[in-house]
Amino acid sequence: MTSASRSIVLSGPRLDGLEVILTGLLHPVDGYRLPGDVPEGWPLAPNLEVADPLTPGERLLLEDPDRTPLAVLDVQHVRESESGRRWVGGTLRSLRRPEHGLAxxxxxxxxxxxxxxxxxxxxxxxxxxxxxxxxxxxxxxxxxxxxxxxxxxxxxxxxxxxxxxxxxxxxxxxxxxxxxxxxxxxxxxxxxxxxxxxxxxxxxFRRPAEQGAGAVVLFTGLSGAGKSTLARALVEHLHAHSAQPTVLLDGDDVRREIAGELGFGREDRDRNLQRIAWVAARIAEVGGLAVCAPIAPFASSRDAMRAKVEPASPFVIVYVATPLAVAESRDRKGLYARARAGLIPDFTGIDSPYEEPADADLVLDTSVSSVDDGVAQVVRMLAERGVLAHAGITVEEPKQGAGGQR
Incomplete structure (x- = not known):
């Protein structure tokens, strides 16, 4: 049993990277180095990016997705960029033989x-x-x-x-x-x-797979912004025009089916989002497209969702930036009215903030563009990102419609 003070979970290509180091195939590489630091004689210098701050002298336990300890990194060097990205460097000590994956x-x-x-x-x-x-x-x-x-x-x-x-x-x-x-x-x-x-x-002879890569698409925005309508229309379009396996994970549906015991405080809402991200990541890992449509109002929650998906699969954010006044006018469930009356505390847009995503891949406003136009823009972006399949498949964009929210 190790006494490492911190631990991180590696999966996908990052887990493969650790096991390649542990096999000795890159000898004399024996751990991670900070970006730009390539010791003499090393064929390459692996980097390890982490979410939490660490200090030299700490020990970092590296685990697989089952939380099985694989190695300990004796942290010797740390670096944090102005944008908040963090890397650690140090020597690895193996705890078990590499055993993951196929073949x-x-x-x-x-x-x-x-x-x-x-x-x-x-x-x-x-x-x-x-x-x-x-x-x-x-x-x-x-x-x-x-x-x-x-x-x-x-x-x-x-x-x-x-x-x-x-x-x-x-x-x-x-x-x-x-x-x-x-x-x-x-x-x-x-x-x-x-x-x-x-x-x-x-x-x-390496070529990309002909099937589009698995990915997670997150529609985020205020209640009533049109997230679910856009997400559902996108899924319906791809079912009709693409071979890409596509699954809709709507926030309300997921909460009802796998998070029914959770409340609506910030901690429980965040836990619900992480469950959505975990399910979506599993869909993406096998080549599917997971389309999610929760409110996801906080940048920290969206960052945590991204961390569950990347780097194994792309994580794409579509910010549905419909103004509050328009979203509130569509209040079919009466949620905004109840929130303004003080009956629903911590309601996003009323007494709880919505943090606009600075890292959105696409911004849509359903008050000025139709659902068909929004879906066309998402399809175009996903095709440009290599997420949708091309070879042998015609991915048609929806015809431009004059209608708005449907």
């Missing part, structure tokens, strides 16, 4: 020898023409198909399966898996690992 038997290890072999890197969607090209790059001879991907992603399972089927048809072909590790560094971690294992004849 354990195919993972690159210190014993993997790539000398004298052709190496073909793959990621995302596997195209038969690329596999054929890789198999015949220099005529006959041994070839290694190296798949690079997040260890818990469905595209990784499919990619490894497709490459394994192809390798079975060749006389001297192997399939090797290298996790797509997030080490906070700009270097291509997989390429570094391949070079260190002796790969010199390397050919890159």
């Amino acid at each position: 354990r038997e195919l993972r690159a290890t210190l014993d993997t020898d790539l000398h004298g072999r052709r190496v073909a890197l793959f990621a995302g969607s596997i195209r038969p023409a690329d596999v054929l090209s890789a198999a015949h790059l220099t005529g006959s001879g041994p070839v290694d198909f190296v798949f690079v991907g997040a260890s818990n992603a469905p595209t990784t399972a499919r990619g490894i399966r497709d490459l394994t089927d192809s390798a079975a048809q060749l006389r001297d072909a192997r399939v090797i898996f290298v996790p797509e590790a997030d080490l906070g560094a700009e270097e291509d971690v997989a390429a570094v690992i391949v070079r260190r294992l002796g790969g010199t004849d390397v050919h890159d």
